Amino acid sequence: MASQPQPQPQLLLLLLLLLSTITAAINPGTSLYANNSKQTWASPNSTYSMGFLPADPPTSPPTFIAAVAYAGGVSIWSAGGINNIAVDSGGALHFESTGNLRLVNGSGAAVWSSDTGDLGVSSLDVGDDGNLVLNNGSATVWSSFDHPTDSMVPSQNFNISKVLRSGLYSFGITKMGNLTLKWNNSIEYWTQGLNSSIRNNPWDPKSVVTITTNLSSPSLALQSIGILSISDRNLPTAAIAAYSSDYAEGSDILRFLKLDSDGNLRIYSSARGSGTKTERWAAVTDQCQVFGYCGDMGICSYNDSFPVCGCPSQNFELVDPKDSRKGCKRKVEIDDCPGNATMLDLEHTRFLTYPPEYQAQVFFVGISTCRLNCLVSGSCDASTSLSDGTGLCFYKTPGFLSGYSSPAMSSRSYIKVCGSVSPNPLPSSQNVGNSKKWKIRPWIVAFVVLTTLFSLMALEGGLWWWFCRNRPNFGGLSAHYALLEYASGAPVQFSYKELQHATKRFKEKLGSGGFGTVYRAVLSNKTVAAVKQLEGIEQGEKQFRMEVATICSTHHMNLVRLVGFCSEGRHRLLVYEFMKNGSLDSFLFNTEGNSGRLLNWECRFNIALGTARGITYLHEECRDCIVHCDIKPENILLNENYCAKVSDFGLAKLIDAKDHRYRTLKSVRGTRGYLAPEWLANLPVTSKSDVYSYGMVLLETVSGKRNFEVSAETNHKKFSVWAYEEFMNGNIQNIVDKRLVVDQDVDMDQVMRAVQVSFWCIQDQPSHRPMMGKVVQMLEGIMEIERPPAPKAAPEVSISRNASSNASALSSAATSAAPAQSSFSSFQTTGTPLASEKA
Structure with a gap:
């Protein structure tokens, strides 16, 4: 037998050294x-x-x-x-x-x-x-x-016995499965989870709705891809509490949960070796609503988009002039007051009141009573009246006061101070001895003042006209001031500098999409608006203005109104009316920060119907048919009355034609699930493509789930395919959003109509889909609806971030779509009958 080779001593030594290094x-x-x-x-x-x-x-x-x-x-x-x-x-x-x-x-x-x-x-x-x-x-x-x-990383077990702490702030999970943030282990200023107290009005303790789920030992976990979830053996699957905004992106990235010193809980990501961290999610979106952020008696407000701390008035001073977050103190304490105490009136200010303060400190009284009762009570240090007609008044006992001030608040607050509140000094009077002359001949003075003013104005106007008459933008400026009168209904032309000022240099971002980023703005007339900064616009000045004029000519109650525009050099911006309640997706899908935003069925159906009417106007009632090309919940906005308004219509024509295909492919990642098959099959895109997108949105409105979701609940099938199987099996109630009470709040006849219409809209063949006018009639019950055939799962393409991958995806999509192209061309334009009018 041949002898086995013996390992070299040097190799053994090297292996031993390596093993000792590792372990x-x-x-x-x-x-x-x-x-x-x-x-x-x-x-x-x-x-x-x-x-x-x-x-x-x-x-x-x-x-x-x-x-x-x-x-x-x-x-x-x-x-x-x-x-x-x-x-x-x-x-x-x-x-x-x-x-x-x-x-x-x-x-x-x-x-x-x-x-x-x-x-x-x-x-x-x-x-x-x-x-x-x-x-x-x-x-x-x-x-x-x-x-x-103060931090938690992936693979770290975090149960009810664990607590993250940072100064006076703490974070934990309760036995009921709620994630909570507390100040001083007493004031619970944020909660989210399986059994959260959801407040329709966060300032009204009577609007609390509690969801109860029996749990045994809930625990919190953060996945490495950026999902924060709650697990328990009584739950079939983990409940997702939050997503990191860079969910599943990149490699060698640590995502960790951290309770910061400002009392906010955040998910951060850090690339390996970078030494830096980037915020990806925050529990409290409004930092000023963190209790105690500005210390005792401190008032939180915003300077541009950053929270700042200050004192209620000059009756107070900072505890630490070098750190305004340490709060304020009275210059003269109430107990040391030589005279009577009075109430300092603070407009647009609220003293934060969170559980457990509600039970003992909430009353329903008038505004003046809210102030006076606190003034005469020794156990009251301050009070807040919501001043919104509800009669809600919060009394604050001596202890800790945390204030929030904003011009948008209707509430009014009062705090005890010593003696009277000194007003600002009035301008000193001059020439008092000559007051008799003013009384004797005032018309002389008025004549001289008016003559001087008119002369200066005429001189200034003449100089301005002389120096600016030959400037190329002089005509644009003149048009701008003419348009400000809104007499013709034409869009207002804004300068880029004006919109920079209105948006505070584009600080407050409302959202972003395939056409650009949207920012909140306050115009010079104090009107709140939404400014979209367009991207990828290559058109000339004249063509851009023509397209804007076309968009402005569309007027419908279910379309977002375009107020004005800006076109200066490479800057292209559109100014829209502001929608108070944001976009539909924030109400439909149970994502971070939206667990309490739930629409009942009646509201959902009205939104679906209003959206259909808006699209119908674009397709069938405008002088020229406008194909939206990007119908999705993010582009359906809701005003203060939850009336649906379609946004971003007409913008597809603003993108340069030679870049249109590239932009569409690039945006697949953002709108996957809503693109009609013809987009990826290199076939003509018509109004029927919008019908397909609307069908997907309608199905999501009924179910409260993304149409491209695949889960154990759907037998790992695409949601639209699974939903059709449930429809065919007569289990229509399984498709309805589980958060709705089917037996009480949901009109099942309307649900049946909506589900059938959605399946007709998402047919693979464009000619099988109804026109939007027919969709409205079917939803309204004017037309009977025949049973729809099974929709096919639309092909999906995974698009990477580089151009070569885009080109590859385009090539593969066109190749895979070749059979579909043949079937499209041979299909009769009449298609399958959709519905017949009621007798």
């Missing part, structure tokens, strides 16, 4: 020092490491925190506890021989300890999941995952 643990008696940032305890693949990082924000002289950090230096856990205790440059982290982990300052004083000195700890490990573990050889004695500070 090596930190032994007791090892230390890290703040003045040596390069010294760390790293995980096997160096994804995480334990070491010292500079304090954030930086201090002078510099201080450091002992933290577990992701590759690049983003902290996910700190040894200083919930307050991120920092040490000076002489500080150290000692893994003592007793097994205790101890953080000391430069003086040697201990500032934090793991308290594991007598538990037999023999080694320390930093795992590739970010968990810092103290072991006794066979079991885990202590771990950072069991003692979280």
